[in-house]
Amino acid sequence: MIPLVALIRKDIILFLHDKRALILTLLMPILLAAFFGYLTGGSGKQEASKIELGVVQQDQHLISQKILAGLKNDKSLLIKELSLEQAQEQVRKGKIAVALVLPAGFGEAAGAAFFNAHGKPDLPIYYDPSQSTMLAMVKGILTQHVMQSVSAEMFSGKSGMATLDQSIAQLESKAEQGAESAADSATASTDKQELKTFLTSLKKFQQHQQDQNAQTAQTTQNQSEAAKPAGLSMPFNTKDEALSAKTGVANGYNGYAHSFAGMTVQFILFLAIDAGISVLLSRKLGIWNRQLAAPIGMNTIIVARGLSCALIALLVSCVICAVAMLVFQVQILGSVLGLMGVAVCFSLMTASFGLLIAAFGKTPEAARGIAIFATLIMVMLGGAWMPSFFFPQWLQDLTIFIPTRWAVDGFDAMTWRGLGIHAAIAPMAALLGFTSLFGALALWRFGRDQTAR
Structure with missing residues (x-):
């Protein structure tokens, strides 16, 4: 037991003695966690970032003007009015993710197509292929504003009245074409009469709406207070509420909690790499053989190195956690005992991973490259960099075999999710x-190598 404690004490003293490595080990995960946490919402007090949308206004029709006004008033969008060449150039260079073109004649064509499935106008959209998720969001927002603007004008606007007059005139003057059978002719005549009746009724409704708006404007003597045509709109409002196990305890989601969990996992695994490489260097320099020559068993040396690595990892975890709580207001909403248990188990896993690198590594240089690559893959798949729902389903299922996924999930559950032990x-x-x-x-590998010698 005395040699084991001495070896552990030696490793910890060496770690604390290297001031530069100590500062980097503690400072780098804190800085990166703070950066990523800020990008993902921080403490939840800042406003969500807006989607920057380029708009090329080539149509001066009232409907197109209303669409542009609606987009400008949308809280989710930041509109930049550009020429077509500017919009295409900025999308190519990645300065904006999506650009929309309201082409000449769009408003009139969209209004005409509102009651007719044929002749729908095209609405060109240019987007950055690396930002395809932005395209889906913009198209959803755009659908709402186009439908609301077009329907408002068609149901109660002047353009709608003109379109209806034109449609009714076409129905009245259109002669029957082709050689239709008597049954087909009767059916077509009935359909046209029903359509004419509908359009005539809609025209009366529009006239009624305009008369009411005019009376309201005269009464209030303020055109801005007059009843404005709303058109078709979403028949509901969403009520967004972020859920965790203790909603109402915290003042909102703290993005720093997840980022500190991810960076803690990543940099503690880097500690494991350093521990494994140090063993390989000891073997290369003959220090390993001199230790084995002393009255100390190989298993004692291996266990001591593993425990010292685990203790250092646990120490680093505690320091990073303390900084997250004191500086970035990260709260442990779940079980403190559960958080300590996850930290201890992850530290032990880290130590065993370092020993695995030392056991199977041929040279320090080759082992370092492979270990760094493996660590980065584990950190990425574990959800430390980005949410795992971005992955394909088969890859999400595969992450249950990745230790970092369990570590990140455990830290998240005990901090911002507020789950119990x-x-x-x-x-x-x-x-x-x-x-x-x-x-x-x-x-097994250490014992095999020792036997081979």
């Missing part, structure tokens, strides 16, 4: 399972 059991069990697997493989 029961939610920490599965991540802790999974992390301990990976610890046992990596540790067993490392001990």
Whole structure:
């Protein structure tokens, strides 16, 4: 036991003695976590960023003007009026994600197509292929404003009256064409008469609406207070409410909580890489053989290195957590005991991962490159960089075999999700399972190499 404690104490003293490495180990995850946390909403107090949309206004029709006005008033959009060449150039260079063109004649054609499925005008949209999600959001918002503007004008606007007069005149003057059978002719005549009746009734409704608006304007003597045609609009309002296990306890979602969890996982795994590489360097320099020459067993040396790495990882986790709570207002809404359990289990998994690198690494240089690549893949798939729902479903299912996924889920559950200690059991069990697997493989490989010598 005394040699084991001495070896652990030696590793911790060496870690604390290297001031530059110590500062980088603690400072880098805090800075990156703060940056990513700010990008994902911070403490939840700042407003959501707007979608920058370029608009090329080539049509001066009243409907097109109303569409543009509606887009400008939308709280989700930031409108930039551009020429066609400017819009295309800015999308190509990635300065804006989406640009919309309201082509000449669009308003009139859209109004005419409102009661007719044929002759629908095209609405050109240019978008950055790397920002395809923006395109879907813009198209959804655009649909609302186009439908509201077109329907408002068609049901109670002057353009709608003119379109209706034109449609009724066409029905009255249109002669029957082609050689139709008597039954077909009778059916066509009935359909035209029904359509004419509908359009005539709609015209009367429009005239009634305009008369009411005029009376309201005269009464109030303020045109801005007159009843304005609203047109078709969404028949509901969404009531957004962010949910966590303790909604109402926190003052909103704190984006720093998830980012600190992700960066803690990433940089502690980097500690494991350094621990594994240090073992390879010790073997390369002969320090490993000198330790084995002393009255210390190989298993004692391996376990000591693993425990020292786990203790350092736990220390770093505690420091980063303290900074997150004191500086960035991250709250532990779940179980403190569960958070400590996840941190301890992840630290043990980290130590066993470092031993695995040392056991299977051939040279320090080659092992470092492979280990960094493997760590970055695990961190990405674990959801530390981006939410896992961006992945294909098969890849989401695959992440249950990635230890970082369990660590990030465990930290999230105990902090901003506010779940109880029961939610920490599965991540802790999974992390301990990976610890046992990596540790067993490392001990087996070390023992095999020792026997070979």
